[in-house]
Amino acid sequence: MALKFHGNAIILSGETGTKPKSDILGLYYPFWWGIASGGKNQGHPKDTAIIDLNAATGRVYVEETGEEILGSAGHALQLKLETPGTSRLKVILVEQEPECFSRLRNVIRELWPIFPLSEAEGPIDKNTTQVYLVNKGLDETLNIIETIDTRSRLGLAIFLFDPLRSIAWDTVQKVASRRIPTFYKIGTEFIIFLFTSDFFLGRDEFVPLPDTEDSAKWSSAESDSVSKTDTIFPHKAWRHRLLTNKPVKEKEDRLVSLYKLTLHCWFRYVLPLPFRPKKDQIYHLFFCSNYETGIRATRSFYAKRAMNPRLTLDNSEAYKRFQQEHPEKAKGLAPPSKPLEFRILWKVIKEHEEGYCDVLCQDLKKEDQSFGRRRNALDWLHEKGYLEPVYYDNVWGNHPPRYVLNWRLVEQKLGVSAPPPLTPLPPTSEQRKLA
Numbered sequence: 001m002a003l004k005f006h007g008n009a010i011i012l013s014g015e016t017g018t019k020p021k022s023d024i025l026g027l028y029y030p031f032w033w034g035i036a037s038g039g040k041n042q043g044h045p046k047d048t049a050i051i052d053l054n055a056a057t058g059r060v061y062v063e064e065t066g067e068e069i070l071g072s073a074g075h076a077l078q079l080k081l082e083t084p085g086t087s088r089l090k091v092i093l094v095e096q097e098p099e100c101f102s103r104l105r106n107v108i109r110e111l112w113p114i115f116p117l118s119e120a121e122g123p124i125d126k127n128t129t130q131v132y133l134v135n136k137g138l139d140e141t142l143n144i145i146e147t148i149d150t151r152s153r154l155g156l157a158i159f160l161f162d163p164l165r166s167i168a169w170d171t172v173q174k175v176a177s178r179r180i181p182t183f184y185k186i187g188t189e190f191i192i193f194l195f196t197s198d199f200f201l202g203r204d205e206f207v208p209l210p211d212t213e214d215s216a217k218w219s220s221a222e223s224d225s226v227s228k229t230d231t232i233f234p235h236k237a238w239r240h241r242l243l244t245n246k247p248v249k250e251k252e253d254r255l256v257s258l259y260k261l262t263l264h265c266w267f268r269y270v271l272p273l274p275f276r277p278k279k280d281q282i283y284h285l286f287f288c289s290n291y292e293t294g295i296r297a298t299r300s301f302y303a304k305r306a307m308n309p310r311l312t313l314d315n316s317e318a319y320k321r322f323q324q325e326h327p328e329k330a331k332g333l334a335p336p337s338k339p340l341e342f343r344i345l346w347k348v349i350k351e352h353e354e355g356y357c358d359v360l361c362q363d364l365k366k367e368d369q370s371f372g373r374r375r376n377a378l379d380w381l382h383e384k385g386y387l388e389p390v391y392y393d394n395v396w397g398n399h400p401p402r403y404v405l406n407w408r409l410v411e412q413k414l415g416v417s418a419p420p421p422l423t424p425l426p427p428t429s430e431q432r433k434l435a
Helices: 018-036 072-082 098-111 117-121 138-152 169-179 220-230 238-242 248-263 292-305 315-325 340-351 362-367 371-383 407-414 428-434
Strands: 009-011 048-052 059-062 067-070 089-094 131-134 156-161 188-194 269-275 283-289 387-390 402-405
Touching (some): 018 048, 018 156, 018 188, 018 283, 048 072, 067 072, 072 089, 072 098, 089 138, 098 131, 117 131, 131 138, 138 169, 169 188, 220 238, 238 248, 248 283, 292 362, 315 340, 315 407, 340 362, 340 371, 340 407, 362 371, 371 387, 371 402
Parallel strands (some): 009 059, 048 156, 089 131, 156 188
Antiparallel strands (some): 059 067, 188 283, 269 283, 387 402
16 A cells, blocks of 8 residues: 655545544543553552554644644654653554654654654663654564563553554564463553455455455455455454355454454453444454453543443342342342342443453452452352353463353343444544534
8 A cells, every 4th residue: 555645744544534543542542541650649650651553654634624633653642742740651653664754753853843852763771751763573673662661661551553454463463472471461452453344345456355255266356355364363264254245234244243352362352443434434443451441431432422322220220130030149238238249240231341251350359359259259140141151262271261241131130231332433524513
């Protein structure tokens, strides 16, 4: 895909694609940092890091409106360089393409002229800015990131993958394996951008995927598209689900589901945020986290901006029905006390994306510090049918069982329905009309 620039700003998908995506990141970065750093009242004492692995130029030109906006790297720099209390925040901007990297340097000079750019590009041991500019390949970049971590601790970190179409699964694996060495270890979030509809509609040199698994019927261009799509998954099983003559909408939904399942091998929660740049296009930002707070906040940000309805849940009514179904669990408990089984179930209903959970979830630990009691409560919920086991590719060996809510039974017994799917963020022009 040929890169185009307007001055030092990169030209991408404009107000209907890049702008809403960038706005979401511009909202999310400060919120995430505010929590991850330990909060303003505590003086932001904790180490944090934002690592943009596809930084581009830091600024985007919107052709439709003729305006320039900050890209993801620009928002990270703005947070670091213009926000009080960010002394323990590190920003690592990685851009392999020489022309983009050169323009990124120019953007920094223009927007933050007193920033010591040469220091940010120089040796790690002489960099006091805590902003690192990297123009290297992935393996060398990961070594640099580990060196930074060893010297001054990254702490809680966001890794952003924002390629021109999709990121190779090998790249995701390499980064994840360095940061998540044990079962759903917290402290790392991934944000991955996927041009979902491009796989079925095509764009630029990428032709739509063929509608058959029979490779003898593929054109050479279709064969190339299949090969490129192979790289985003760990194996070729996706072909059976996506190389069909089903409607495009159905194949887009299947792609999102398959990609979510793939990412679940590293992350408890995977939240795809949909963007609809044009009538027939849809893109997704996949937010991946092992911590409930981050993913819940992200959904809240998006739902408000995309004008999705707020959910209201009635704890007292649900508990009344739980008592009727399982009176033995409430026996001997004086209000407002509730049994651990219900408290865990309600946490999962209210705060866990799609209802995924396991015994090591951070918010469940707060309900009861005992691993054994939490495990017994989850076993009971599984036995009663509220939770169903789920299985993904195993990257850790032995680990606790993973579950997902049986929303059908939860609705039947407690009267609580699964939240509706997020509706896509409309183009900026439509947002203006609605406003």
